[in-house]
Amino acid sequence: MTVDLAAFAKEKGVKYFMISFTDLFGYQRAKLVPAAAISDMQSEGAGFAGFATWLDMSPADSDLFAIPDASSVIQLPWKRDVAWVAADCVMDGEFVEQAPRNTLKRLDEAARTQGLRVKTGVEAEYFLTLPDGSEISDPLDTAVKPCYDQQAVMRRYDVISEICDYMLELGWGPYQNDHEDANGQFEMNWDFDDALKTADKHSFFKFMVKSVAEKHGLRATFMPKPFKHLTGNGCHCHISMWNLDGSKNVFADGSMELGLSVEGRHFLGGIMAHAEALAAITNPVVNSYKRINAPRTMSGATWSPNSITWTGNNRTHMVRVPGPGRFELRLPDGAANPYLLQAVVIAAGLNGLEEKADPGKRYDIDMYAEGHLVQEAARLPLNLLDALRAYDSDARLKSSMGDSFSASYLKLKQTEWTSYTSHLTEWEIQNTLDI
Incomplete structure (x- = not known):
């Protein structure tokens, strides 16, 4: 109504x-x-x-x-x-075909015409910093392993509880809040929903978190890697697919490996097949690739992928299947456009369904310790330019996302890359001034 x-x-x-x-x-x-x-x-x-x-x-x-x-x-x-x-x-x-919400609505409708509803949830990580963004806001938050730090989360109780109270009031079904793996970093989870509703909530969540932080004299940033030595901001996306009335999870099949149905495997196969191009949308800024390709952080792990692999309940891969009937895409970061993130997941997944794509070999190793032993798996793009080139070369994904959208996105993002490369950095001055 x-x-x-x-x-x-x-x-x-x-x-x-x-x-x-x-x-x-x-x-x-x-x-x-x-x-x-x-x-x-x-x-x-x-x-x-x-x-x-x-x-x-x-x-x-x-x-x-x-x-x-x-x-x-x-x-x-x-x-x-x-x-x-x-x-x-x-x-x-x-x-306007290039507008992100329009792009998502078109792809959501494409799924529904096939009798399918894509449901998703996001884990939007963020840092609370000083107003100028130069350092985290809590000077006592210095632990080497700060994840789930009880004292640190309580020192930011006023901010976290206010946001969570609002989500409760809005009926989002928030169910946990925690201090994340980096000092000054937090994550707040709420119930999954239809992809468009999740995108609207994700968009509003970012607005709400920033507004509440400012109210408390702080700054919230979803930037992928705002601090060199700390874990970056991910935006993991949990994905499942249902029939139109929401009574049946199409991805769930207890007789299949990891409880993921044939349709779920094909949808995942589409994600795997388009992964390099996907990064141009899920990791859309120059800074994104400092998270994906980061060295070990102070806590000992980056918690982000660098290769195109999938697994069971193992957080060192690009995709994990933590339980029956769904999988988690760990590639996206905090800069991901809430609408384009959902759109590209649907586009890649529907392509996988149509082509009956195979996700490939499942790896259950620790990719951080043994990833170098996996020779068959492609690496994720090393920088934004590589990701844009991968997207531009993926004719099927470009077409699924919309020719008008893809042309506009590539044009503006390539202009952004040119702007970045024209910038003279302090590193260049320090390392090449005397050549």
């Missing part, structure tokens, strides 16, 4: 709506609209200049309109006179 946003505002005491969309680089763009104007905005959308965001547009393009999807509306628990609502981008009366 369609939500009437004007009636929602009246019932909830909302004065303003934040009509929000996510651009190709994962930045959230919004306009603050008074409740008195929301009826027009619900039908016509809020106007934006697309070129002013990270979309592949020019100043000469028509107005972009963000049409709010009223089913996604969330009243801000920390500022109750404002409500956030995810929006779909439209230009000249047509959905």
Whole structure:
């Protein structure tokens, strides 16, 4: 049933709506609209200049309109006179194909036309730092093995509990919060859901965490590797597939290896087949490859993959199957666009189903200690440029994600890489000035 946003505002005491969309680089763009104007905005959308965001547009393009999807509306628990609502981008009366939420909705619908609902959950890790991001916010958080540190998580109780209370209020089903493997790093988990709903929640979660951190005089960052010596921010994605009414997990089969059905293996086969190209979406920034290809961190492990392998309940591989009926993709990091992450998982998985893809050999070794013995497994890209080239070479994945989306994404990301390589670094000055 369609939500009437004007009636929602009246019932909830909302004065303003934040009509929000996510651009190709994962930045959230919004306009603050008074409740008195929301009826027009619900039908016509809020106007934006697309070129002013990270979309592949020019100043000469028509107005972009963000049409709010009223089913996604969330009243801000920390500022109750404002409500956030995810929006779909439209230009000249047509959905903008390159817009991330539109891309996900198209792929989600492609799955549903095959009688399938992809359900996912994410583990969005983040650091709490000083406002300038220069160091973690807790000077006492210095343990070599800080994961699950009881004292450290309690020193940030005010921030963590406030966020968790809000998730409880929103009905997300949060079930655990912990201090993660890096000093100053945290993770908060909530229930899995349909892929689009997970993407909306993931997007809102990042907004909420940053807002609450700022309220407490801190900064939250989801940057993949903000500190050289510490474990980076992952965004592990748990994936399962169901029939349309949600009564049957299509990935579950107790008679199969690890409880993963034939369909589950084919879906996983698609993920494995497209993994190198996948990285351009799941690990979308220059800094991402400092996490994937990191040396040992202070805690002793990076907790991130560097090769394209899968396993059972073993966290040293790109994909693990921790239990029947689902698998965990450990490749994505904190910079992953919430909508494109879900979209590319569905695209690769549907390709795998169509082609009856085999995920290949299962490895049960410790990849951190014995990975060098695995000669058959390809390495993940070493940098963003390699990932973009892999994506550009993967015609099937590009087509599945949408030709318009893929062309725009590659264009802007290659421009970003060129900008990065033109930057003169301190390392270059220190090591090559006297050549």
